[in-house]
Structures are given as structure tokens and as C-alpha cells.
Amino acid sequence: xxxxxxxxxxxxxxxxxxxxxxxxxxxxxxxxxxxxxxxxxxxxxxxxxxxxxxxxxxxxxxxxxxxxxxxxxxxxxxxxxxxxxxxxxxxxxxxxxxxxxxxxxxxxxxxxxxxxxxxxxxxxxxxxxxxxxxxxxxxxxxxxxxxxxxxxxxxxxx
Amino acid sequence: xxxxxxxxxxxxxxxxxxxxxxxxxxxxxxxxxxxxxxxxxxxxxxxxxxxxxxxxxxxxxxxxxxxxxxxxxxxxxxxxxxxxxxxxxxxxxxxxxxxxxxxxxxxxxxxxxxxxxxxxxxxxxxxxxx
Numbered sequence: 001x002x003x004x005x006x007x008x009x010x011x012x013x014x015x016x017x018x019x020x021x022x023x024x025x026x027x028x029x030x031x032x033x034x035x036x037x038x039x040x041x042x043x044x045x046x047x048x049x050x051x052x053x054x055x056x057x058x059x060x061x062x063x064x065x066x067x068x069x070x071x072x073x074x075x076x077x078x079x080x081x082x083x084x085x086x087x088x089x090x091x092x093x094x095x096x097x098x099x100x101x102x103x104x105x106x107x108x109x110x111x112x113x114x115x116x117x118x119x120x121x122x123x124x125x126x127x128x129x130x131x132x133x134x135x136x137x138x139x140x141x142x143x144x145x146x147x148x149x150x151x152x153x154x155x156x157x158x
Numbered sequence: 159x160x161x162x163x164x165x166x167x168x169x170x171x172x173x174x175x176x177x178x179x180x181x182x183x184x185x186x187x188x189x190x191x192x193x194x195x196x197x198x199x200x201x202x203x204x205x206x207x208x209x210x211x212x213x214x215x216x217x218x219x220x221x222x223x224x225x226x227x228x229x230x231x232x233x234x235x236x237x238x239x240x241x242x243x244x245x246x247x248x249x250x251x252x253x254x255x256x257x258x259x260x261x262x263x264x265x266x267x268x269x270x271x272x273x274x275x276x277x278x279x280x281x282x283x284x285x286x287x288x
Contacts, residue, residue: 014171158282
């Protein structure tokens with residue numbers, strides 16, 4: 001008889017339906033992020049997101065979306081056309097599509113690098129970063145490549 | 159001892175897990191998973207205002223085929239783990255036997271430290287945007 005130690009890694013895929021349920025009940029949820037699709041701001045397994053049930057969706061917002069059944073991503077909205085949403089991860093080059101109803105979470109902010117202070121999505125840091133990174137989209141392939149192959153090995157993650 | 163408020167069992171994909179539930183926020187970052195027996199005992203412990211190892215042993219003997227001495231022994235270990243994880247509170251939480259008092263004092267110091275906001279180095283974006 002043992003309890004396994006805390007911080008057992010759960011696949012987000014199995015947790016997320018529960019997370020969505022909690023969001024719909026009106027709770028906020030803290031979730032550890034997996035994957036590299038929101039680089040350079042967010043890093044796999046390092047950062048956490050504070051999520052809430054989405055209200056109004058705007059271009060530029062990072063959201064949690066179920067883009068296919070049981071396949072969830074946290075990406076930025078880059079286009080809204082009626083009910084059709086186009087998503088693009090900051091660390092990605094290709095877009096994804098879903099419907100408005102598939103957006104299951106909005107982001108209040110991120111806890112980065114194990115800090116206890118929240119980088120709010122309505123805060124100065126996130127807004128400036130968003131503006132700069134979105135504007136640099138034409139050079140994204142190069143920037144991400146340099147970041148991955150040179151910057152991280154030499155200087156570590158941002 | 160008593161169970162701390164906000165640590166409720168949930169079933170996710172057939173697994174019993176505990177996540178920290180605040181009044182508003184639910185923290186899915188630290189998840190404690192429990193096997194069937196632990197989950198049973200957790201529910202029993204939650205139902206009691208205050209519980210002892212003997213209380214839980216009685217419930218366990220009633221539910222599973224196990225003699226009381228083994229039950230008490232196992233539960234003492236389990237409850238010590240609960241104490242370490244920080245999901246129960248009270249003065250009578252047993253220590254994990256393999257650890258000396260010194261190390262437990264150390265862990266305590268560590269947890270206290272964690273709660274205080276650590277001095278933060280200026281991050282990359284802060285340097286950039288001021």
C-alpha cells in the first residue's frame with residue numbers, strides 16, 4: 001500500500017477533460033504546460049498557465065482549444081471569421097483550425113520559470129512580447145531555428 | 159490528525175488522484191495519485207473529523223482481509239507519506255521511519271522557504287522591457 005509521490009506526470013490528454021469540466025463549472029485552473037509550441041515565451045514542463053472559462057475571444061489571445069477530439073493545444077488566435085478560428089502557436093510555423101465552441105479555456109496569465117508571480121496576459125510584458133513576436137512572423141523560421149540550435153545551447157532558454 | 163480541506167479525490171482515466179482545490183482555483187500542476195486502498199482510506203479519513211492510525215486500521219480490517227497488526231504498520235507508513243506530501247495536518251503525524259529527525263527538520267525548513275516569495279533574478283523580458 002503506497003501512495004505514489006506527488007508530482008507524478010500525467011499526460012495532459014487524460015487530465016484535460018477534467019480541466020475543461022472544472023473551467024466550465026466556473027473555477028480557474030492552473031496547468032503545467034507541455035510541448036514547445038509556444039516558444040520562445042513558454043517552455044515545455046517549466047511553465048504553468050492560469051486558465052479561466054473563455055468569454056470574448058479576440059485576435060492575439062492565447063487559448064486552450066480542442067482542435068480534434070481529445071487533442072488539446074494552447075495556441076494564439078490569429079484569425080476569427082464567424083465561428084471559424086485560426087490558431088497559431090508562437091513556436092509553430094503552421095496554423096490550426098477549430099470552431100468557436102472548441103475554445104475551452106482563456107489564459108489569465110502564465111507562471112514562468114517556477115516563479116510565483118503571474119505574467120498576466122493583460123500586462124505590459126505579455127502585450128509587448130506579443131506585439132514584437134507577432135510582427136516578426138515572416139522571420140519566424142529563422143528565429144526559432146537560431147533560438148533552438150544556438151541560443152538555448154549557449155545561453156539557455158529565455 | 160485531520161485531512162486538509164480542499165484535497166478531494168477525483169477519478170481521471172480510472173485513476174484516483176488528488177488535486178489541490180482552492181476556493182476558486184484548482185491546481186493541476188501537482189497531482190497525487192492514490193491506489194485503491196489509499197483512496198479508500200483517504201475517503202474514510204476525510205469523513206472523520208479527527209483520525210488516528212488505529213481508526214483507519216479498523217476500517218481497513220473491516221473492508222479488506224488483513225490482520226490488524228499489518229494494517230497498523232502499513233497505515234503508519236501511508237499516513238507518514240501523507241504528512242510529507244502536506245495533505246494532512248496535526249501533531250501526531252508519524253515520521254517516515256527511515257528518516258532521522260534531522261532530515262525531517264531540514265525538509266520542514268525547505269518547505270517554509272518555498273512559501274516565502276523567492277528573490278527573483280531579473281528575467282530576460284524584464285531586462286528587455288523594463
